[in-house]
Amino acid sequence: MDFVTSNFETIVFYMFAALIVFASLRVITAHNPVHAVLYLVLAFISSAGIWMMLEAEFLAITLVLVYVGAVMVLFLFVVMMLDINLVRLREGFWRWLPFGAALAGLMAFEMIWVLGSRETSAGRVAIKHAADYSNTKELGRLIYTDYVYPFEIAAVILLVAMVAAIALTMRRRKDAKSQVVSEQVAVKKKDRLRIVKMQGEK
Amino acid sequence: MMELLQTLEHAGLDLFGPFWLPLWTVAKILAIVVPIMLTVAYLTLVERWVIAYMQIRIGPNRVGPFGLLQPIADGLKLLMKEIIIPTGSSKFLFILAPIMALAPALAAWAVVPFSDGMALANVNAGLLYILAMTSLGVYGIIISGWASNSKYAFIGAVRSAAQIVSYEIAMGFALVCVLMVSQSMNMSDIVHGQHGQFGMLNWYVIPLFPMFLVYLISGVAETNRAPFDMAEGESEIVAGFHVEYSGMTFALFFLAEYANMILIAFLTSIMFLGGWLSPLPFLPDSFIWLLGKVSFILFLFLWFRATFPRYRYDQLMRLGWKVFIPLTIIWVVVIAVWMQTPYWLW
Numbered sequence: 048m049d050f051v052t053s054n055f056e057t058i059v060f061y062m063f064a065a066l067i068v069f070a071s072l073r074v075i076t077a078h079n080p081v082h083a084v085l086y087l088v089l090a091f092i093s094s095a096g097i098w099m100m101l102e103a104e105f106l107a108i109t110l111v112l113v114y115v116g117a118v119m120v121l122f123l124f125v126v127m128m129l130d131i132n133l134v135r136l137r138e139g140f141w142r143w144l145p146f147g148a149a150l151a152g153l154m155a156f157e158m159i160w161v162l163g164s165r166e167t168s169a170g171r172v173a174i175k176h177a178a179d180y181s182n183t184k185e186l187g188r189l190i191y192t193d194y195v196y197p198f199e200i201a202a203v204i205l206l207v208a209m210v211a212a213i214a215l216t217m218r219r220r221k222d223a224k225s226q227v228v229s230e231q232v233a234v235k236k237k238d239r240l241r242i243v244k245m246q247g248e249k
Numbered sequence: 250m251m252e253l254l255q256t257l258e259h260a261g262l263d264l265f266g267p268f269w270l271p272l273w274t275v276a277k278i279l280a281i282v283v284p285i286m287l288t289v290a291y292l293t294l295v296e297r298w299v300i301a302y303m304q305i306r307i308g309p310n311r312v313g314p315f316g317l318l319q320p321i322a323d324g325l326k327l328l329m330k331e332i333i334i335p336t337g338s339s340k341f342l343f344i345l346a347p348i349m350a351l352a353p354a355l356a357a358w359a360v361v362p363f364s365d366g367m368a369l370a371n372v373n374a375g376l377l378y379i380l381a382m383t384s385l386g387v388y389g390i391i392i393s394g395w396a397s398n399s400k401y402a403f404i405g406a407v408r409s410a411a412q413i414v415s416y417e418i419a420m421g422f423a424l425v426c427v428l429m430v431s432q433s434m435n436m437s438d439i440v441h442g443q444h445g446q447f448g449m450l451n452w453y454v455i456p457l458f459p460m461f462l463v464y465l466i467s468g469v470a471e472t473n474r475a476p477f478d479m480a481e482g483e484s485e486i487v488a489g490f491h492v493e494y495s496g497m498t499f500a501l502f503f504l505a506e507y508a509n510m511i512l513i514a515f516l517t518s519i520m521f522l523g524g525w526l527s528p529l530p531f532l533p534d535s536f537i538w539l540l541g542k543v544s545f546i547l548f549l550f551l552w553f554r555a556t557f558p559r560y561r562y563d564q565l566m567r568l569g570w571k572v573f574i575p576l577t578i579i580w581v582v583v584i585a586v587w588m589q590t591p592y593w594l595w
Contacts, residue, residue, distance in 0.1 A: 104374045112381040117417070121410075123395075123410070124391075181373050183374055
């Protein structure tokens with residue numbers, strides 16, 4: 048029992064880590080694309096858990112709010128409506144395997160390099176802050192002082208991407224019908240409704 | 250009361266050692282969830298009464314005195330019914346969906362303060378946590394719609410996804426105004442920020458009145474209540490996402506909808522109407538005030554349902570994207586400028 052209470056954080060970390068690995072593997076092995084998206088959601092939520100343990104509560108909750116609550120909902124939305132042919136999707140598996148394996152190997156090597164070297168991470172302990180320390184406030188302050196230009200540039204790039212996506216996919220149909228809302232709202236009761244007095248029946 | 254709780258906590262810590270914390274937390278969770286479930290049960294009865302009186306009917310009055318046992322009879326009926334799993338459905342997801350609908354609706358209660366210092370978790374990022382949890386509720390609806398393998402359910406799910414994603418933005422911006430004014434994301438601090446010598450004039454509903462309306466209306470849309478119940482739309486798509494559900498699985502969706510309604514009512518009261526603070530400066534602050542405000546907002550929910558016809562889908566999207574989002578963005582700027590001037594009184 049002492050083992051559990053003294054290593055509680057480590058145990059929780061490994062649980063989340065195992066969940067992430069399992070969910071990520073299922074994302075690429077699941078037969079059904081909707082199941083794959085749901086496993087991706089599980090992976091995001093587990094990563095949010097790990098960030099929460101690092102006391103990065105703003106990032107953790109934003110990950111859930113933005114990625115799980117909005118981006119993945121739209122993902123599901125699209126994937127559910129697509130008519131996906133699984134056989135065709137699986138066609139080029141062996142042809143692309145060497146390329147994919149090389150990429151995976153490269154990424155694994157980079158991670159081992161960064162995480163394994165004494166310079167970048169290993170052996171460093173995260174600084175514990177007092178309970179009244181607000182991660183969110185600090186991030187906000189940094190974004191609008193030290194990193195104001197990178198932040199603004201990122202925002203403009205996102206705006207451009209949004210405008211471009213809309214401009215590329217927007218088509219106007221000639222025969223489309225639409226309502227003129229101001230006319231609908233301006234309608235008065237007397238334009239539409241006529242009350243007729245009638246004799247009551249006995 | 251607080252002293253009694255503290256002595257209990259110390260005694261428990263001596264008795265159970267490391268097991269005490271989980272036990273004590275479970276006890277606190279039960280102390281929140283059980284009353285919510287009871288409120289949900291009786292809210293359904295009150296809803297039927299209120300709508301009946303608005304439509305000049307009598308409403309349920311047969312089961313028990315004044316019909317007070319009606320919710321228990323309904324619950325028993327749902328428990329006894331068979332759960333039918335449609336052919337061609339995705340069985341695991343079909344069962345998971347109602348759970349996914351109810352779990353976030355209950356999880357969000359963790360940071361709701363009921364009175365001064367009375368919250369399960371008094372965390373710094375409470376407001377963000379609530380936004381995140383309420384945004385997860387849509388999964389129950391989408392998964393149920395897809396897993397049912399039915400056209401009606403699927404249309405309901407797609408409508409609901411579009412609706413919740415659109416209204417969440419307006420809701421988020423309304424809350425940005427609240428956190429700018431209170432300068433905190435801690436729910437208890439937000440209530441403390443509304444404390445002052447003028448009673449109800451210190452509440453955030455005064456400077457943020459448009460945001461109060463936007464939040465309340467978006468709350469109705471987020472909980473899929475009439476007049477925004479496009480996801481159910483009985484007269485168009487039968488019952489939308491839960492058309493294939495029966496028995497207990499249907500009951501869970503029902504519980505989730507009402508638990509969400511009560512949550513929105515609590516949040517509106519806490520963020521705009523001063524939480525447990527009393528409206529008049531000479532009266533003491535108490536949990537009773539919070540209950541009164543929550544009951545009023547819940548009554549509004551029922552009143553809306555009895556009054557308004559269902560919105561058309563394009564009207565719904567127009568209201569969300571073309572009215573609420575611009576309005577909230579403008580109000581964020583107005584509040585930001587206003588707060589820098591000496592005319593800011595809150």
